[in-house]
Amino acid sequence: MNLLAQVDPKTFWNATNGSSELFIKLALALIFGIALATGLMFAPPQLRKWVVRVVTFVSGLFYVLFWLFPAPISRQPNDAPRGTVEALSFFISDSQSVVASLTNVIAGFLIGLGIYSLLRVHLGKIAKQQKDWFFSAVLVISMFLMIFFGYGDYIQRQDPKNFVLADMKNWGWINYGRDLLFDGLLQNMDAGMFSVVAFYIMSAAYRAFRARSIEATILLVTALVVMLSLMGVVELMWSGMIDKISPDNPIVQSFKLSAVSSWLRSNVQTPAIRGIDFGVGIGLMAMGLRLWLSLEKTGGDS
Amino acid sequence: MGQQYLDTGWFLMFLTLLMVGFILFNISRAHGGKDLYIRRISGLNAIDEAVGRATEMGRPVLMVPGLSDTTVNAKTMQAINIFGYVSRVAARFGNPILVCCYNASTFTVAQEIIRDVYQQEGLIDKYDVDSVRFISDRQFAFAAGVSGLILREKAAATFFMGEFYAESLILAETANSVGAIQVASSTELTQTPFFIAACDYVLIGDEFYAASAFLTRQPVLVGSLVGQDWCKLAIIGMIIAGTLTNTLQQRGEITQEHKEGKIVDLPKPRNVLAKDTIFSRLLKPDPEKDIKVAREHLPPDQVPSGGGSDK
Amino acid sequence: MALVEPNPNPSFLEKLQSIPKPVIYGILLVVSTIPLFFSVKLPNKPIDASIDFYAQTMKLPDGCKVILCSDWTNSTRGESKGEMEALLKLLMRKHIKFVLLSIGDTQAPQVAKDTIREVSASEVASGGTPYKEFEDYVNLGYYAAAEGTILAINNKVLSIAKGKKDFPEGAGPKDALLSPVFQGIKSVSDFNMFFLVTASGTNRTILERITKCPLMYMVSGVMVPENTSYYASGQLKGLCGGVKGVYDLETIMEAGINNPGPDLIESDKYKGESIPGWKGKTNKGKGTAYYLALHFTLALLILAVVIGNVGMFAAKRRAK
Numbered sequence: 017m018n019l020l021a022q023v024d025p026k027t028f029w030n031a032t033n034g035s036s037e038l039f040i041k042l043a044l045a046l047i048f049g050i051a052l053a054t055g056l057m058f059a060p061p062q063l064r065k066w067v068v069r070v071v072t073f074v075s076g077l078f079y080v081l082f083w084l085f086p087a088p089i090s091r092q093p094n095d096a097p098r099g100t101v102e103a104l105s106f107f108i109s110d111s112q113s114v115v116a117s118l119t120n121v122i123a124g125f126l127i128g129l130g131i132y133s134l135l136r137v138h139l140g141k142i143a144k145q146q147k148d149w150f151f152s153a154v155l156v157i158s159m160f161l162m163i164f165f166g167y168g169d170y171i172q173r174q175d176p177k178n179f180v181l182a183d184m185k186n187w188g189w190i191n192y193g194r195d196l197l198f199d200g201l202l203q204n205m206d207a208g209m210f211s212v213v214a215f216y217i218m219s220a221a222y223r224a225f226r227a228r229s230i231e232a233t234i235l236l237v238t239a240l241v242v243m244l245s246l247m248g249v250v251e252l253m254w255s256g257m258i259d260k261i262s263p264d265n266p267i268v269q270s271f272k273l274s275a276v277s278s279w280l281r282s283n284v285q286t287p288a289i290r291g292i293d294f295g296v297g298i299g300l301m302a303m304g305l306r307l308w309l310s311l312e313k314t315g316g317d318s
Numbered sequence: 319m320g321q322q323y324l325d326t327g328w329f330l331m332f333l334t335l336l337m338v339g340f341i342l343f344n345i346s347r348a349h350g351g352k353d354l355y356i357r358r359i360s361g362l363n364a365i366d367e368a369v370g371r372a373t374e375m376g377r378p379v380l381m382v383p384g385l386s387d388t389t390v391n392a393k394t395m396q397a398i399n400i401f402g403y404v405s406r407v408a409a410r411f412g413n414p415i416l417v418c419c420y421n422a423s424t425f426t427v428a429q430e431i432i433r434d435v436y437q438q439e440g441l442i443d444k445y446d447v448d449s450v451r452f453i454s455d456r457q458f459a460f461a462a463g464v465s466g467l468i469l470r471e472k473a474a475a476t477f478f479m480g481e482f483y484a485e486s487l488i489l490a491e492t493a494n495s496v497g498a499i500q501v502a503s504s505t506e507l508t509q510t511p512f513f514i515a516a517c518d519y520v521l522i523g524d525e526f527y528a529a530s531a532f533l534t535r536q537p538v539l540v541g542s543l544v545g546q547d548w549c550k551l552a553i554i555g556m557i558i559a560g561t562l563t564n565t566l567q568q569r570g571e572i573t574q575e576h577k578e579g580k581i582v583d584l585p586k587p588r589n590v591l592a593k594d595t596i597f598s599r600l601l602k603p604d605p606e607k608d609i610k611v612a613r614e615h616l617p618p619d620q621v622p623s624g625g626g627s628d629k
Numbered sequence: 630m631a632l633v634e635p636n637p638n639p640s641f642l643e644k645l646q647s648i649p650k651p652v653i654y655g656i657l658l659v660v661s662t663i664p665l666f667f668s669v670k671l672p673n674k675p676i677d678a679s680i681d682f683y684a685q686t687m688k689l690p691d692g693c694k695v696i697l698c699s700d701w702t703n704s705t706r707g708e709s710k711g712e713m714e715a716l717l718k719l720l721m722r723k724h725i726k727f728v729l730l731s732i733g734d735t736q737a738p739q740v741a742k743d744t745i746r747e748v749s750a751s752e753v754a755s756g757g758t759p760y761k762e763f764e765d766y767v768n769l770g771y772y773a774a775a776e777g778t779i780l781a782i783n784n785k786v787l788s789i790a791k792g793k794k795d796f797p798e799g800a801g802p803k804d805a806l807l808s809p810v811f812q813g814i815k816s817v818s819d820f821n822m823f824f825l826v827t828a829s830g831t832n833r834t835i836l837e838r839i840t841k842c843p844l845m846y847m848v849s850g851v852m853v854p855e856n857t858s859y860y861a862s863g864q865l866k867g868l869c870g871g872v873k874g875v876y877d878l879e880t881i882m883e884a885g886i887n888n889p890g891p892d893l894i895e896s897d898k899y900k901g902e903s904i905p906g907w908k909g910k911t912n913k914g915k916g917t918a919y920y921l922a923l924h925f926t927l928a929l930l931i932l933a934v935v936i937g938n939v940g941m942f943a944a945k946r947r948a949k
Binding site: 082109112113115116117119120123124174176177198202203204206207209210214215217218219221222223225226227228236239240243244246247248249251252255274278281282285286289290293 | 648650653654657658661671672673674676677702703704705706736739740772773774776777778780781784785788789801802854855857858861873876920923924926927928929930931933934936937938941
């Protein structure tokens with residue numbers, strides 16, 4: 017029985033797009049979901065813990081099987097599985113794209129949760145006129161403006177007749193509003209905030225790059241070499257100087273900025289990054305394993 | 319043999335399962351009461367000092383569990399677990415906290431965990447629901463929001479742990495400008511240098527994952543940490559073995575080579591290349607390219623519309 | 630943290646270790662802005678990773694199909710837009726069709742579309758043909774579930790385009806799978822290359838999951854060290870990083886590789902081959918525009934570090 021795969025012929029678990037059968041099934045699923053959530057709220061904590069563990073395990077199990085269970089080799093669309101093992105591998109393979117879509121759906125609902133949190137905090141601040149409530153008002157107004165103009169523009173563009181909106185001459189006030197808020201304000205404020213990083217890099221480097229110890233001095237010198245190698249003019253002058261000293265001696269030639277910087281990258285930086293990557297990767301795997309098997313006690317229990 | 323094993327070979331799958339085995343074995347060892355040693359991690363020793371300082375100054379402790387995608391992943395969970403410990407210390411000192419979340423799923427998980435911490439400490443009446451808040455899921459809007467919070471609330475201690483990108487330096491420098499003591503860790507190696515330049519204590523690489531074991535000494539976490547160390551030793555062993563076998567093997571000439579799962583004769587002898595060595599073939603086998611499998615066909619009305627994977 | 634007691638009457642050299650931040654920011658603002666008004670051709674030696682990027686792109690058959698994953702937004706346009714423009718110029722000149730998608734940011738599809746339009750207009754202005762949406766490239770938009778989407782691309786590439794609509798010029802939305810870009814495509818291995826232009830962590834997501842198609846990345850400068858290890862191991866066929874990477878590409882687009890001439894760019898890896906450039910076309914872009922500013926800002930950074938250390942040593946000597 018194909019529980020997840022969107023297959024033809026139709027099974028109990030799916031229905032044709034836009035049909036009344038689909039909407040009835042969606043409504044029933046919604047009622048069932050609300051009933052389940054309400055039931056869980058009143059369930060004792062021990063039962064809830066087990067429900068969470070089982071759901072976590074089953075959800076993680078799908079991708080563990082996807083990676084580990086032998087995937088079908090050279091499968092054609094109309095192939096039938098040769099036994100139970102291959103039937104399971106066909107099912108997992110068919111379901112993967114549907115599971116990916118499920119994550120998209122959950123992400124959509126989570127945005128609603130985020131909006132709820134924002135509104136609760138900031139509307140509360142405005143109502144009680146707490147410190148800096150003006151900023152909260154700006155946030156709430158900006159949010160509703162963006163929702164209004166952004167969604168309005170999107171709805172208009174979905175109409176097949178409105179392909180003319182690709183030309184600015186055919187824009188209405190909603191389209192101009194979205195353009196002002198998104199391209200004019202949000203995009204440029206994003207770029208402005210990122211530009212601030214340049215100033216912070218300068219002040220952080222000035223404050224932190226001090227030769228206080230041997231290791232710090234080595235770090236400082238290698239950083240200077242790498243920075244100088246990015247400057248084409250300096251690289252040319254340095255190479256000219258090296259060529260004047262000895263154009264044919266390979267040992268002297270290996271002191272060119274590009275050669276030194278390349279050596280530092282290949283033999284110092286890359287192995288160090290690889291080493292840290294190994295550790296981080298193993299740590300991530302261990303963390304994932306503990307979460308999947310619900311071995312972790314959360315909350316920083318001592 | 320599955321399709322995924324054709325690329326990676328059996329060895330990498332065996333290695334993965336071996337590492338999983340190391341971790342689970344050491345977890346059971348730790349559960350059995352065995353006392354396992356973890357070295358000091360200076361950034362974590364500073365947590366109590368940082369929270370104490372914040373309490374003396376009467377200013378809040380600010381925590382940011384990183385910028386993950388729409389879902390809560392292992393890195394975010396690890397950060398929230400560490401913040402659970404920090405919140406426990408802050409709750410005992412009666413110090414206000416602020417947890418700034420990048421996405422709504424992190425916000426729900428963080429809220430649950432922090433509330434549980436206050437409940438366990440018997441201080442649920444001191445728990446402020448608005449201390450855990452969702453700021454924005456836009457990277458620089460988030461950075462602007464958190465920077466604004468740091469400046470207005472004048473946080474005395476800041477903890478930045480998890481996935482950070484370009485906004486790391488904005489947050490760290492802003493906290494530095496208000497004189498906050500900072501403990502940071504980024505799982506993105508590109509941002510670690512920025513944290514090192516701007517923060518007081520930095521956890522590098524997998525010190526971040528060791529943090530929860532170090533702080534709580536839970537057997538599961540300590541055992542897992544020791545298991546990770548066994549995995550690293552296995553990899554070091556493989557690197558040494560690989561280097562030695564490659565060095566010894568890459569001498570002389572060969573007259574046959576492995577190609578697409580078969581041994582074929584070479585038209586003329588050639589030098590041994592890296593791809594001919596044992597380790598290279600173990601880690602990157604060269605399988606037969608066009609494997610045909612004869613299967614029966616489904617009747618047309620039973621062919622799944624989304625079925626069939628690409629070759 | 631200062632290692633010595635603050636001196637009530639610091640000398641000039643000691644004051645150098647504590648220049649106020651507004652002064653540093655003001656100098657940086659001036660030094661980084663003024664060079665933007667000058668267009669100067671600076672000498673440049675492209676690195677191997679950039680040479681590989683150009684060579685592998687030029688070796689793609691004309692008219693083939695590639696995937697272009699664009700995960701950058703206007704916040705990193707200083708680097709990423711230049712990279713995107715350089716890549717699009719190469720793809721358009723070789724009439725390579727591409728599937729455009731994003732997994733990193735909801736803003737990314739729009740900025741990519743705007744850049745494609747600009748580059749297409751500039752190619753038309755220098756005698757090329759315009760690139761039309763739906764005919765020459767298809768825009769699949771943003772996918773929220775990055776890992777699942779990339780897995781689906783590797784496993785069943787057509788499934789990600791199912792139900793997606795794109796907008797041909799002068800017409801309403803059409804099913805993306807009907808686009809000429811998808812004609813003849815059954816698997817991700819039917820695409821000749823997977824390009825990623827990113828400033829976020831989507832590089833790993835793709836590297837871990839795409840196994841049937843060669844990969845090439847264009848990343849921001851700060852991500853170059855991390856991705857160099859993947860390039861060094863051969864998992865990436867080429868790598869272009871930061872403003873320097875963009876300028877490398879623009880330099881190579883002018884001169885080619887191992888092409889005899891005044892601006893000869895030699896490569897031992899492609900010895901015996903001569904890969905042509907695109908002399909006479911508009912090759913200059915953001916790399917050329919920003920490289921001079923990069924020089925000045927790096928020089929200022931080095932100067933600031935040196936001055937800070939001079940001040941520190943002066944204070945230490947005074948304390949002794």
